[in-house]
Amino acid sequence: MFSYEFMRNAFAAGTIIAVICGIMGVFVIARNMSFLTHTLSEIGFSGAAFGIFAGWTPLSGMLLFTVVSSVIVGQLSVRAERREAATSAISALFIGLGILFLSLANTNASYATNILFGSVIGISSSDVTQMLVLSILVLIVVLVIYRFLKFDSFDHTGALVKGLWTNTLSVTFLVLLALSVSVAAQIVGSLLIFILLTLPAATAKYFAHSVGRMMGLAILLALVGVWSGLALSYVTNYPVSFFIAAIEALFYFIALGWQHAQTAAKN
């Protein structure tokens, strides 16, 4: 399996993605942003389609669309009561735009499938380098604002009282999330990227009770999902995103069952 360069690249990219998704996912779950993450991934699809239409790389189009829209979504979603409706409207608009750009770009169906569901064989070593640079950028910013982001994500009331710049933190986080979505979509595709940004962290929440441990476990679960998914995809020739989605969903359901059993035992 590792004799092929594309598999080595896929494993390197998968490892980067797992680490970034494990870290960012913990904040996504704490901030109740699973749905918004799903929307950003759809915006990523639209951006990738625009990139192809404009003659750029799909990643460049994704970065442009997700970063710009994350700021707009952040402003529209400040009021919690309209967050879901605003997110749905933006989601619908961008899926429509994605389809339009693909149509205008006159590409074949397999290109669209790759954007939506990801591709293992399409990862070059320059893609891996690009993902690594973006991931390091995200990690540096997270490291700098870590304590503030942690406080605001896990206790928004306390952060407000403390006078933290919560609106700026929120927009900064959304931009970081947009970058993470664009990076991670390379393997699992824009339609399923929210799996890695939500499920490992949502699972970790049931077993780990500090932010650091949640991140560690989320990274581990994401790594297991991505590595196993890549290996199974190589062996069976079925889509990698199916295996990653199935593995991460299985972990999550096991965690839910464990939590249910714990609660039942206490009562």
Added chain:
Amino acid sequence: MTSKTPILQLEHLGMTFPGHPVFNDLNLTINRGEFWSIVGENGVGKTTLMRTILHQLRPTTGKVNYLPSVNAVQIGYVPQFRNIDSEYPLTIRDFVGLNLTGWKLPWLSRGERQRVEAMLKQTGLTKLANRPIGQASGGEKQKAYLAQALVERPNLLILDESTASLDPVTKTELLDLVQQINQTLDLTVLFVTHDIPLARRYTQQFLMLTPQGTEQGAIDQLTDQKVWRGEAEHV
């Protein structure tokens, strides 16, 4: 002993929301180490006043003076509710440590960890420190909120109806603890409450907000009748 050093002055403070005056020409001086109760019926503006003191709202008229300077007054805030459900993952220890944002590294320094442990001990939470706060009882949660507010060493503590959802024994436990900290650390406390007997038992002064205006004085002047009369006049 309570010193007579002012820490907070409200000067002709007024707040009007569109078409709805909340309070007007409120003057109040709070000295260091004092324990005040803020009473009044629902909707009279107690939380608005607290949010104004917390810099979250800008008053329509007048001003809030923090003495000797705005940076010298560190405010700790304990609300009645927080967005913490039964699946909230952090332990009580980690929740308390969230308020330590001064150090630049992601992890807590040794000194910061010691401060967290000292606060857990002071609030009687050491044995429960590893319990996820989502699984803690109402009283344990309130103690954790208190410990988190105190870990940054504030000199003004606001308890915003923090005891409202607690049973009588837990209310007393929590306020015994606050009273002890008020006396040993010379901490100024503003206790927003509807519970007049509790206010009379623990606090020294009161500020009563009514739709007609405000009244303040020594706590022994505050009676249920006085509060009821204020409400009745409003009706």
